[in-house]
Amino acid sequence: MKVILGTKIGMTQIIGEDGLVTPVTILQAGPATVTQIKTVETDGYNAVQLGYGQGKNLSKSVDGHVKKAGKDLAPKTLKEFRTDDIAEIKLGDIITVESFELGDKVTVTGISKGKGYAGTVKRWNFNESRNTHGFKGDIRKVGSIGSMYPQKVFKGKKMPGRMGHDQVTVKNLVVAYIDKENNLLGLKGAVPGPKKGIVTVEGKE
Secondary structure: OOEEEEEEEEEEEEEOOOOOEEEEEEEEEOOEEEEEEEOHHHHOOOEEEEEEOOOOOOOHHHHHHHOOOOOOOOOOEEEEEEOOOOOOOOOOOEEOHHHOOOOOEEEEEEEOOEEEEEOHHHHHOOOOOOOOOOOOOOOOOOOOOOOOOOOOOOOOOOOOEEEEOOEEEEEEEEEEEEEOOOOEEEEEOOOOOOOOOEEEEEEOO
């Protein structure tokens, strides 16, 4: 099962044996603990729940749930992955970067950086209005947002609003670096989210 939770550390470069420089994003990937195994017989589908990080002030329900996998386990994040490869997985197993290999293509999901409340120029790349003689100077306003009929604004209209802090998935990133001793994973390219953000990495079996 090639799935793991991790923390984004930042970007750097690695130099290959052929002298080519490759930009990579370094992740602190794991170790993650199997906190629950779901099967078709008990839950209607097959899935594995992983716990990652060191949390605090867990609720009694979560604390009781994760204690089944380990006495001192207090994960910061719990994430469920659907998979049919659960025959060899046991409660309390540790998942590390050893399940990945150089050249593997993975899918990474994270939360993008939040930009706060933004106007249409920044959020949707709208053009500014004319800034010529006689103009009032409201060059970054939205302008007209609809016609007289049907006297409403259609859903999905590009307007000012909250920008960023959305779930973003990037597919087909290539594993370019693995440090098994320190549980580091280097992915060729950019990974969504800020530094210290939690990401999920799923590889193709």
